[in-house]
Amino acid sequence: MINIDYRDSRTVHEQIESGFRDLIVKGIMTPDSQLPSVRELSISLTVNPNTVQKAYKQLETDGYIYSVKGKGNFVAAAKDVRRAQGTQSLYEVLGKTLQELMFLGEEKSKIQELLDKIYSEKEEK
Numbered sequence: 001m002i003n004i005d006y007r008d009s010r011t012v013h014e015q016i017e018s019g020f021r022d023l024i025v026k027g028i029m030t031p032d033s034q035l036p037s038v039r040e041l042s043i044s045l046t047v048n049p050n051t052v053q054k055a056y057k058q059l060e061t062d063g064y065i066y067s068v069k070g071k072g073n074f075v076a077a078a079k080d081v082r083r084a085q086g087t088q089s090l091y092e093v094l095g096k097t098l099q100e101l102m103f104l105g106e107e108k109s110k111i112q113e114l115l116d117k118i119y120s121e122k123e124e125k
Contacts (some may be wrong), residue, residue, distance in 0.1 A: 012047055016041075
């Protein structure tokens with residue numbers, strides 16, 4: 001599910017956040033599905049529970065998950081993520097990435113193929 005790479009330059013809690021973001025964005029974790037408890041995940045990854053809690057707190061701040069007192073943490077609906085973080089910053093990142101790909105000589109058709117592939121995979125789910 002989530003893997004920690006101790007050679008990664010990112011902190012452990014950032015890797016946990018990124019791992020869950022990927023699972024949520026790719027549709028592997030669907031809205032309202034429950035995340036492992038802080039305790040379960042900390043044991044599974046052999047990390048401090050505070051590290052997991054910090055990652056969950058950031059995911060909740062960003063709108064990717066929500067917590068229910070006494071029940072745990074759950075995946076938020078996509079509309080809630082967009083509302084919490086706004087799509088403008090994502091478009092800025094995408095724009096910068098596209099500019100860098102163009103600078104490196106990538107063809108528009110190759111970028112378009114990737115875009116089409118991502119959309120078709122999303123439609124299949």
